[in-house]
Amino acid sequence: MAVRVPKGFLVAGVHCGLKRDLRKPDLTLIVSETPAVAVGVYTQNLVYAAPVALDRQRTPSDRIRVVVANSGNANACTGERGLRDAQEMARLAAEAVGAEEDQALVLSTGVIGHYMPMEKIAHGVKLAAAQLGSDEQALISAARGMMTTDTVYKLAGRTVSLRRREIQITGMVKGAAMMGPNLATMLGVILTDAGLDIPSAQAMLRAAVADSFNCINVDGHMSTNDTVLLLANGSAGSGLLSGADLASFGQTLNDLCAELARMIPADGEGASHLITIEVTGCKSREDALQIARTIANSPLVKTAITGADPNWGRIVSAAGYAGVLFDPAGVSLYLNGTMLYQGGTPVDFDAQAVSESIRTNRDTHIQLQLSEGSASGRFWTTDLTAEYVRLNADYHT
Amino acid sequence: MAVRVPKGFLVAGVHCGLKRDLRKPDLTLIVSETPAVAVGVYTQNLVYAAPVALDRQRTPSDRIRVVVANSGNANACTGERGLRDAQEMARLAAEAVGAEEDQALVLSTGVIGHYMPMEKIAHGVKLAAAQLGSDEQALISAARGMMTTDTVYKLAGRTVSLRRREIQITGMVKGAAMMGPNLATMLGVILTDAGLDIPSAQAMLRAAVADSFNCINVDGHMSTNDTVLLLANGSAGSGLLSGADLASFGQTLNDLCAELARMIPADGEGASHLITIEVTGCKSREDALQIARTIANSPLVKTAITGADPNWGRIVSAAGYAGVLFDPAGVSLYLNGTMLYQGGTPVDFDAQAVSESIRTNRDTHIQLQLSEGSASGRFWTTDLTAEYVRLNADYHT
Numbered sequence: 001m002a003v004r005v006p007k008g009f010l011v012a013g014v015h016c017g018l019k020r021d022l023r024k025p026d027l028t029l030i031v032s033e034t035p036a037v038a039v040g041v042y043t044q045n046l047v048y049a050a051p052v053a054l055d056r057q058r059t060p061s062d063r064i065r066v067v068v069a070n071s072g073n074a075n076a077c078t079g080e081r082g083l084r085d086a087q088e089m090a091r092l093a094a095e096a097v098g099a100e101e102d103q104a105l106v107l108s109t110g111v112i113g114h115y116m117p118m119e120k121i122a123h124g125v126k127l128a129a130a131q132l133g134s135d136e137q138a139l140i141s142a143a144r145g146m147m148t149t150d151t152v153y154k155l156a157g158r159t160v161s162l163r164r165r166e167i168q169i170t171g172m173v174k175g176a177a178m179m180g181p182n183l184a185t186m187l188g189v190i191l192t193d194a195g196l197d198i199p200s201a202q203a204m205l206r207a208a209v210a211d212s213f214n215c216i217n218v219d220g221h222m223s224t225n226d227t228v229l230l231l232a233n234g235s236a237g238s239g240l241l242s243g244a245d246l247a248s249f250g251q252t253l254n255d256l257c258a259e260l261a262r263m264i265p266a267d268g269e270g271a272s273h274l275i276t277i278e279v280t281g282c283k284s285r286e287d288a289l290q291i292a293r294t295i296a297n298s299p300l301v302k303t304a305i306t307g308a309d310p311n312w313g314r315i316v317s318a319a320g321y322a323g324v325l326f327d328p329a330g331v332s333l334y335l336n337g338t339m340l341y342q343g344g345t346p347v348d349f350d351a352q353a354v355s356e357s358i359r360t361n362r363d364t365h366i367q368l369q370l371s372e373g374s375a376s377g378r379f380w381t382t383d384l385t386a387e388y389v390r391l392n393a394d395y396h397t
Numbered sequence: 398m399a400v401r402v403p404k405g406f407l408v409a410g411v412h413c414g415l416k417r418d419l420r421k422p423d424l425t426l427i428v429s430e431t432p433a434v435a436v437g438v439y440t441q442n443l444v445y446a447a448p449v450a451l452d453r454q455r456t457p458s459d460r461i462r463v464v465v466a467n468s469g470n471a472n473a474c475t476g477e478r479g480l481r482d483a484q485e486m487a488r489l490a491a492e493a494v495g496a497e498e499d500q501a502l503v504l505s506t507g508v509i510g511h512y513m514p515m516e517k518i519a520h521g522v523k524l525a526a527a528q529l530g531s532d533e534q535a536l537i538s539a540a541r542g543m544m545t546t547d548t549v550y551k552l553a554g555r556t557v558s559l560r561r562r563e564i565q566i567t568g569m570v571k572g573a574a575m576m577g578p579n580l581a582t583m584l585g586v587i588l589t590d591a592g593l594d595i596p597s598a599q600a601m602l603r604a605a606v607a608d609s610f611n612c613i614n615v616d617g618h619m620s621t622n623d624t625v626l627l628l629a630n631g632s633a634g635s636g637l638l639s640g641a642d643l644a645s646f647g648q649t650l651n652d653l654c655a656e657l658a659r660m661i662p663a664d665g666e667g668a669s670h671l672i673t674i675e676v677t678g679c680k681s682r683e684d685a686l687q688i689a690r691t692i693a694n695s696p697l698v699k700t701a702i703t704g705a706d707p708n709w710g711r712i713v714s715a716a717g718y719a720g721v722l723f724d725p726a727g728v729s730l731y732l733n734g735t736m737l738y739q740g741g742t743p744v745d746f747d748a749q750a751v752s753e754s755i756r757t758n759r760d761t762h763i764q765l766q767l768s769e770g771s772a773s774g775r776f777w778t779t780d781l782t783a784e785y786v787r788l789n790a791d792y793h794t
Contacts (some may be wrong), residue, residue: 076710081742087410224710299696301628311509313508313621314509345474345476385785386787393703
């Protein structure tokens with residue numbers, strides 16, 4: 001679980017005035033000393049932010065040198081001016097580290113529909129360029145620079161030995177809210193010093209995202225800014241990975257993304273529970289995920305967990321409107337390991353004990369078993385609390 | 398807007414111990430003195446309650462005499478025993494009013510997954526049969542007998558003159574929560590003394606529901622019990638309506654259902670705002686409704702209204718993930734009549750004034766204009782408050 005900056009990368013996170021609190025970094029700079037392969041996976045929202053438009057255009061690439069990320073302003077719904085601002089952010093970042101203009105990518109998160117305060121950005125980029133480093137403190141500052149309502153920074157890493165080289169993969173993400181299906185809303189940057197070609201990098205990132213960031217949500221609202229980038233600069237000296245080495249790298253990437261993904265609902269806005277929903281016995285993985293996602297999106301299921309109420313009726317009825325055909329008489333349900341429901345009817349269970357197990361654990365485990373096949377899927381979400389409402393009714397940075 | 402019991406019907410609402418509060422009716426009996434045409438529209442949830450199974454089997458019909466409805470227990474997810482209980486409820490109600498067993502329909506709402514306390518039901522049916530009446534007080538008690546977390550009873554009526562007869566249409570509904578698309582979750586009974594044949598009644602009810610109860614939600618959770626029944630007993634002496642008379646009746650039914658539907662989110666659990674979402678300029682009505690529904694389902698849009706925040710970014714971005722293709726550069730948005738957004742970019746507006754207009758009005762009007770065509774759709778929903786969370790985290794009657 002080694003979390004460190006991979007070879008050949010330098011990072012920094014600084015405060016430049018986008019957030020009010022002076023102690024909170026709001027601009028992150030990530031630099032690769034040599035041109036890196038960069039691939040991205042982006043929001044499916046028709047209304048996407050300017051940085052998404054820019055990154056989509058510039059990836060996949062084999063010559064990216066710098067990523068500039070900011071929190072406090074999403075640069076979304078800002079029209080032509082927003083696009084120019086994103087381009088200018090990229091230009092400033094490239095200039096600050098001696099790269100070419102089109103070697104830079106941009107990530108933004110925060111309030112939608114406000115123009116980017118470019119003077120602050122220009123100041124922040126300079127500040128960050130002067131503080132680039134590869135130690136733990138620099139990495140934490142970089143992760144914190146992307147945070148909005150996140151209460152903790154989110155970093156994870158893996159070290160693997162491939163071709164007799166020590167290869168590092170390190171990811172930083174931000175999440176917390178405005179998350180939904182089709183790329184759960186978030187920003188993520190994964191850095192590796194492995195050598196990857198563009199097609200392999202793109203395929204592996206897509207696969208890893210499908211099983212991780214696309215299986216989480218907080219409120220089902222798909223963001224305008226969702227982006228996950230993977231940068232591979234080859235500095236570990238392994239050469240381009242292929243065959244079994246590439247597969248092994250892919251497995252590690254999946255594992256890392258799952259860990260990072262789970263951190264997001266675990267820190268969901270106002271959440272008091274991380275809910276893992278496992279649906280088994282389905283005809284296909286898509287069916288299982290569709291049912292799990294529908295359960296995860298139900299405010300009635302979420303509030304039941306908030307209230308430590310083993311309300312299997314809400315869970316089973318949510319499955320029933322997922323749009324997947326199944327036999328209700330073949331359904332069983334377990335909550336935190338206790339069977340609540342079997343074959344379409346309730347079973348006797350110690351409601352007090354199950355309620356207690358919900359109340360005293362931050363993790364809640366819902367397992368729904370169908371009898372349609374052998375495919376399964378897993379989804380993570382949060383409960384819904386009065387605190388979530390308070391945070392989102394009063395949201396302004 | 399005459400609200401009275403149509404000719405040839407008798408109604409009652411009584412307390413029989415399903416709810417704790419002795420002052421709250423929890424069982425409703427509706428009796429037609431002569432066999433009535435009865436048609437229904439039901440939940441699309443795969444997991445549907447026993448009363449839905451029973452009513453689906455018995456409608457359409459031209460010989461229904463009695464409807465028994467209860468709150469406090471939904472008789473859902475109760476398996477074979479639940480089905481037997483629903484049948485027994487029907488039998489008890491039929492017996493109490495001298496009808497045949499299969500001339501009765503059943504409606505239940507309340508907690509899911511508990512067996513129906515049949516002794517209380519038996520007692521309640523007897524009590525109600527002894528109190529049947531056609532005055533305003535009986536009608537209000539009947540409407541109250543279906544209420545769960547509703548804070549007000551929901552009744553509306555229309556009187557129309559057709560074929561030189563005065564025809565009455567009166568509806569009662571309950572709603573409040575666990576509402577979603579595909580029949581917004583609710584119970585509804587519409588009574589008329591008009592004469593209708595089965596095909597006309599069924600077609601008119603479907604059309605009226607599509608434009609009313611299917612265009613509302615509170616939390617997007619589709620219930621196991623959603624049912625709207627229309628009973629027509631012909632007691633007004635008009636004979637079977639046809640031609641222009643039938644069309645006129647249908648128009649009145651649409652209008653009545655829209656009024657009843659709007660009452661439901663207006664009384665949504667913990668709601669502080671009724672939000673009307675109007676989407677215009679679409680290729681089809683389906684597109685417009687899909688976008689309106691997606692906006693209505695976003696917790697971020699709902700909480701913005703709760704907080705009186707004219708956050709058009711959340712609204713426009715919700716439209717963007719509705720799954721309907723449109724040009725984001727052709728989008729304009731009005732909130733309570735003020736333009737916030739035009740052609741893909743924000744416009745200058747007095748945020749304080751718009752915020753004030755949200756804060757000081759219970760009704761909020763969101764109008765999203767696309768530039769794809771000339772179809773439009775309208776959807777009603779509520780905001781999302783800490784009170785909603787409190788109600789649903791602690792829900793037990």
